[in-house]
Amino acid sequence: MNILEKITNELDILSKSERKVAEVILASPSTVIHSSIAALAKQANISEPTVNRFCRRLDTKGYPDFKLHLAQSLANGTPYVNRHVDENDTAEEYTSKIFESTMASLELARKSLDPSLINRSVDVLTQANKISFFGLGASAIVAHDAQNKFFRFNVPVVYFDDILMQRMSAINSRQGDVVIVISHTGRTKSLVEVASLAKENDATVIGITTNGTPLAKECSIVLSVEVAEDTDLYMPMSSRIAQLALIDVLATGFTLRRGSKFRDNLKKVKDSLRSSRFERKD
Amino acid sequence: MNILEKITNELDILSKSERKVAEVILASPSTVIHSSIAALAKQANISEPTVNRFCRRLDTKGYPDFKLHLAQSLANGTPYVNRHVDENDTAEEYTSKIFESTMASLELARKSLDPSLINRSVDVLTQANKISFFGLGASAIVAHDAQNKFFRFNVPVVYFDDILMQRMSAINSRQGDVVIVISHTGRTKSLVEVASLAKENDATVIGITTNGTPLAKECSIVLSVEVAEDTDLYMPMSSRIAQLALIDVLATGFTLRRGSKFRDNLKKVKDSLRSSRFERKD
DNA sequence: TGCAATTATGAAATAAAATTTCATTTTTCC
DNA sequence: GGAAAAATGAAATTTTATTTCATAATTGCA
Structure with missing residues (x-):
């Protein structure tokens, strides 16, 4: 220590x-x-x-x-820090800064996560009848990625990055369904509404967002991902990467909970891609 | 030192x-x-x-x-290492392992990147008439994210994660267009074909892939993203995160090259979202 | 090659730093 | 209020590091 x-x-x-x-x-x-x-x-x-x-x-x-x-x-002590990109940085400099800021954010995010909540989320996910991932903007790609992972598990999973589809899907949800809403700011109005709708229809709502935000208030479980201040360039950067790492964690928890037979199945999914690839000649 | x-x-x-x-x-x-x-x-x-x-x-x-x-x-010495998740890990253990592996991969990726190639890529991108991002599977979300970033720059940008659309788009490309193909393995047949088609039609093809792969051979510039061995769970993990960080780097390079007036513009794009959000009461 | 000049090395002396011992002071608890 | 326990520091001791200086090895040059 x-x-x-x-x-x-x-x-x-x-x-x-x-x-x-x-x-x-x-x-x-x-x-x-x-x-x-x-x-x-x-x-x-x-x-x-x-x-x-x-x-x-x-x-x-x-x-x-x-x-x-x-x-x-x-x-x-903090080997990686969040350094801001400067106007006159060379390619090498801004590359290093961005990678290091990303690493610093991951470090911070990991510290801010509560393992017991992850455990509960995995519990809920393994027992879900249907899993939906909703996000908008930069968080849409996180939802997209989550679908990509979870569909391999052979559970009904959908992802929407369209407000209307999200609403319709939320209204149709029922007990036993899990809805995961993703938003760094936790203040996107339409997403807060979607979370609220899903909750009213007895779905379990898991929020990947920041504690204390309007979105967090609508969730059954809040997986709070703290992230260092984003850079000055007015684009989401580290937040979505930390969210993706969290998706990896949830997916991993899911497969571990399901046991080793289940993991053999994942291998089959992966192997099914082989014919679409050029052989590797090692 | x-x-x-x-x-x-x-x-x-x-x-x-x-x-x-x-x-x-x-x-x-x-x-x-x-x-x-x-x-x-x-x-x-x-x-x-x-x-x-x-x-x-x-x-x-x-x-x-x-x-x-x-x-x-x-x-x-190597503060973060790639540790494999174990069958009996607790939530806390596998969370730490995944985050640390991700950080280790970012570290490795940063080291493997060649700043002069990043510089050239940024050159090419800032002069592009049209930018297309193509990826499949896990790399699709990277392409998706790239579109999300680059469309803010007010340049024509598209992203496709559908083989046919990618082919059609590649065939329609011409001199001055930039096509960015994303694939960790660099062995996905249809994507290699797409790269080849784009090249034949005089587009500049930038590959975000691994050096020495069939895909790399079709590219004008290869941004090689090395990544530590993926974990045993048969899912892409760190590779896509390293690719995303690289997208951040390219986007940042782009905005720096365009100068400060351009960055004011980005702020406007961000501010335009305000009305869709709940106010923050700090 | 031979020989002076330079450089490298270690034994012994010295200096510096850390630790132990032990007496004194302070605190705690009945 | 006073005995027991704990905390503290002065001085002595020990350990560790550095300097000095004599000797050995190496280098450069006629």
């Missing part, structure tokens, strides 16, 4: 003097890795042995070992 | 004894960060001052500082 997080967690277990040490370290960890035990003790206004005891309490062998852990934590 | 790489690079600048030290370190860096200078000297069969000199030659302050750098380098 990251030692900085560990310090934060154990802050209340520490004694008064040890907490002083902790505070100095948390305030400027990168300085500390270049300080001697004496310098740090002075900084925190406590004695050297206290620093040493502090280190041991965090399960390190002593001060030098602690510094090693700290250095590693710093190296690990 | 990673200090392990640095050691490797400077191996030939080092003296005989110093090289012994380097070899011991490279052989087992993780052991070294827990060794004292005396232990390492003994291991390498040289004296302690030699170790110290070695450290300084690598621009560190001394042995402890060197160990710090080494620890950080070790911590940086």
Whole structure:
């Protein structure tokens, strides 16, 4: 585990003097890795042995070992960050920035997901009579992709990116049906209405959206996908990728729940594509 | 820079004894960060001052500082790896694995992309009379997403995920048109034919695929997206996400090339959606 | 090739840093 | 309010790293 997080967690277990040490370290960890035990003790206004005891309490062998852990934590800390593309970036620069922002978003999204809700969603999906995916704009492609995955499972699955079709489908839904609505903002009026209609007709509504939005309020289960601020270019970017990864997670959960025989079936679906491909000569 | 790489690079600048030290370190860096200078000297069969000199030659302050750098380098190494989902994984476990595999794939994809080819592709795209995106199966959603992005730029853009429409469109293409074909395997027969038809009709064909495949051979520019081995579940996962990130890169390159006035225009497109949304009350 | 100059190396001395011991102070709990 | 426990730091000790300096190896040049 990251030692900085560990310090934060154990802050209340520490004694008064040890907490002083902790505070100095948390305030400027990168300085500390270049300080001697004496310098740090002075900084925190406590004695050297206290620093040493502090280190041991965090399960390190002593001060030098602690510094090693700290250095590693710093190296690990958010390896990918959301950097904005700049007007004068070269192709190499904006490529790196976009990929790294995407990775940072995935990292954040994973942290914000609640595994127990994923588990419940998988429960619901495996027992569904029919599954519908609805999205508009950038989220439409996520719904499209979800259909692509779930239809392999041999369950009735539809996807619509058309408002009227979504409404009609929602009105026709019934108990045992699962409706998955996808929207990053959670504020698209027509989609909120669709969710509400589906709910009124006793379908289970799962929202892939942000917590606390109007759409979230209409859902039985909210899979909240937090995403770093989108870039300045006025296009949805990372959000849909995080949503797609979530679809992968749900599909995977589904196949795991169904057991190994079911997975043999997936292989057959894949093999059925073979004749449409050029052979690979490895 | 990673200090392990640095050691490797400077191996030939080092003296005989110093090289012994380097070899011991490279052989087992993780052991070294827990060794004292005396232990390492003994291991390498040289004296302690030699170790110290070695450290300084690598621009560190001394042995402890060197160990710090080494620890950080070790911590940086491949933060995300492609771990396979296991039969008995909990929801939390498979969620983490999928997100991490996706991130690992993005990392790999970014490394495999050639910025100069991206630059050329952006050149071609900004000068296109018409842009078409073709994909099938999982790649269809990438084409779909690309259309979603590029239509905002106010250039004629189409996307087809239907073989016949793709063929017809390809046959009707002409000089100045750009056709982007998307396929991870690069072996889908009908798509290779479509690429070939477009090429015969003097369109510029950009392939988002893997180098060396039949599809790649038909393309004027190949944007090769390498991706880690897909998981065992017989579904495309990371490949389409890496492709989407690449679409983001192309779209971004496009807007940067077009200049700032053009970007104001994008804002207008985005703002036009406002009335379809519930207001945010922050 | 021979020899001075340069560079590399390690033994020993020194310096620096970390840890242990132990006495003192502070806190806790009855 | 006071004994027991816990926390703390001064000083001593130990461990670790660095410097100094003498010697050995290598290089460059006549």
